[in-house]
Amino acid sequence: MYRTLTPVAGQARLGNHGDMSLAGLITAVDHVGVAVRDLDEAVAFYESTFGLRKVHEEVNEDQGVREAMLAVGAGETQTQLLAPLSPESTIARFLDRAGPGMHHLAYRVTDIQAAMAAVRDSGMRLLYDEPRRGTAGSLITFIHPKDAGGILVELVQPAG
Secondary structure: OOOOOOOOOOOOOOOHOOOOHHHHHHEEEEEEEEEEOHHHHHHHHHHHHHEEEEEEEEOOOOOOOEEEEEEEEOEEEEEEEEEEOOOOOOHHHHHHOOEEEEEEEEEEEOOEEEEEHHHHHOOOOOOOOOOOOOOHHHHHEEEHHHEEEOOOOEEEEEEO
C-alpha cells in the first residue's frame, strides 16, 4: 500500500539531478483538490461557509477542468475546486465513481524533474512520464494512489 522513500537526503539515486530525496524537495502543502459538479456553487459555499476567498480561476483544457483556487488564511495553502468540462474528463469520471469530495493532496516542490526522479527511484509510479501544465502555468505530476496509501498525490512546481 505504501512504497518507502529513502528518508535520508543523499541516499536516493537521482541521475543528473544530484543526490536528494523527495523529502528534500517538498517545501509545503500547496493545496487540497476537491472535485465538484458546479464550480460557481462550490465557490459560493466555500466563501460563505469557511471564509475562503477566490484568488484565481481558469479553464485548463489539458486537464479537462474549470478550476478555482481559494486562499485559506494568508493564502500559503489553498483549496482547489475542480469542475469537469465534459462527461469524459478525469474529474467527471471521479465524480461518477465517488461523488463530490477530496480528489488529491498537492505538495509544492522546488524542482519537478528532480522530484519525479526521486519518485521513480523509490519504486513509486507516476501517472505522467513528463510534467504537465497545471494551474497558473505551474508544472505538475501525480503519484499513483496505490503507491501513496490510497491518496492521489500531486507534485507542483509553481511557475516562475
